[in-house]
Amino acid sequence: MAGGRCGPQLTALLAAWIAAVAATAGPEEAALPPEQSRVQPMTASNWTLVMEGEWMLKFYAPWCPSCQQTDSEWEAFAKNGEILQISVGKVDVIQEPGLSGRFFVTTLPAFFHAKDGIFRRYRGPGIFEDLQNYILEKKWQSVEPLTGWKSPASLTMSGMAGLFSISGKIWHLHNYFTVTLGIPAWCSYVFFVIATLVFGLFMGLVLVVISECFYVPLPRHLSERSEQNRRSEEAHRAEQLQDAEEEKDDSNEEENKDSLVDDEEEKEDLGDEDEAEEEEEEDNLAAGVDEERSEANDQGPPGEDGVTREEVEPEEAEEGISEQPCPADTEHLQQLE
Secondary structure: OHHHHHHHHHHHHHHHHHHHHHHHHHHHHHHOOOOOOOOEEOOOOOHHHHHOOEEEEEEEOOOOHHHHHOHHHHHHHHHOHHHHOOEEEEEEOOOOHHHHHHOOOOOOOEEEEEEOOEEEEEOOOOOHHHHHHHHHOOHHHHOOOOOHHHOOOOHHHHHHHHHHHHHHHHHHHHHHHHHHOOOOHHHHHHHHHHHHHHHHHHHHHHHHHHHHHHOOOOOHHHHHHHHHHHHHHHHHHHHHHHHHHHHHHHHHHHHHHHHHHHHHHHHHHHHHHHHHHHHHHHHHHHHHHHHHHHHHHHHOOHHHHHHHHHHHHHHHHHHHHHHOOOHHHHHHHHHHO
């Protein structure tokens, strides 16, 4: 019985002692300040600090699981920043869309190394040992820097930062309409479409006004002179074209005449050749007849002479017939002449 009663009393005393210890230790533990992070948040107002010295930057989003896995490694790397003589920063792309556009961040998490305003992309894992070796062994020297228009400090990337900032503000405004005010999403889209059209018309009107302000019209007499000069130039060009066409026509006519003259000369030459050939044939025939007659006179008696004459007369008749020109040949010769 006594042992049964002592059991509950001992447990009650033990519980009271534990409560007293917890009460005394609680305020002391609450009084200890939390450990301060060595990672410096970067915003659009203080990002120019990375232009001096050596920095490592991390771009992350609160909802990104891969970013959350590297948080502890990044904090450990930042604690050794004094030993490594490097500053460590981080950028929340949700709160700072302009910086994500300036560095053209397309994947998360994204790491960048900066040395005296020269930026390089770190593509290794976000583990403490790899990050530490990247700085100690100066592996960043073998990485091609972001120069020219790709540099975050360039004018091109400054414009990109402005576009990303505008898109971030539009996204926040859309969330305000749909979440806070409870407006349907399609109503928000219609509002942005109308706002875009109105803004475009307004910018067009501004450009027209600016052009009218800077455009200086010419005096009336100068404009009339310029119009007259333009017309005279056009008339002069038309005359030149007409002259060129006439010259071409004249040259073509001359070429045609020359070709006709050449053809006529060729025809005349052919006619002269034909006549010369005919005269030669006639001469040859006459010479042949004279030779035959002389041979006949030298050879024999009168009977034979009669025979030869009878033989020659038909030949002369045939020659006379052949010498008479054909009507078709005469017509051909007249056409050639």
